[in-house]
Amino acid sequence: MGASAFIFDLDGVIVDTAKYHYLAWKKLANELGFEFTKEQNELFKGVSRKRCLEILLDIGGITATQEQFDRWMVEKNEDYLEYIEKMDASEILLDVPKVIGFLKDRNIPIALGSASKNARPILEKVKLLPSFDAIVDGNDVSKAKPDPEVFLIAARKLNVAPENCVVFEDAVAGIQAANNADMISIGIGDAQILSEADYNFNDFTEMSLAFLESLTSVQA
Ligand code: G6P
């Protein structure tokens, strides 16, 4: 039996929210008196908000009290929510609708598997919430990627065995989480960075429907 369910990461796979996360983290870093570069922002992909703040404070050489830490978490998220407020369907990444449409036409279930606690409002803004048969996000997990928890919960919600699930991911930790879940991992982005993935594509424009068809009909 081939792949019978597909799980999508959100940030960097369905929408490019990394730029908004970057702006919000950069604003906080600047307020705290240091710079935060786009290159450093790469380290934040797929990483929980709490862990991102820990890394940011490390970069700035700042030791925070618990109270400051909690306040900065809230502040960053409030700024991020302002940046994403006006997001709409025009921000869906190229050919994502092509892939979702292909799967929906074949009644293949799809789930979201994201570390973000803002996943639902973002899917609502870009009008993709109704397309998903299951949503697993940062509010549902206790262990962050590369732990497979987020994807295993998604597979369970779809009632599909992990080895029959395909995961689309743009983060190294996400590819590792998919591999740890025993799922088929597909890297969306730089193949050198995502070298642990089973398959690699720069973006969905490079992914043919014939490729998707081959995944769903492969004999396991
Ligand atoms: C995704 C992004 C990360 C972000 C995390 C938490 O995994 O790639 O950069 O830190 O979600 O997002 P949140 O919206 O909960 O702050």
Ligand code: MG
């Ligand atoms: Mg991502």
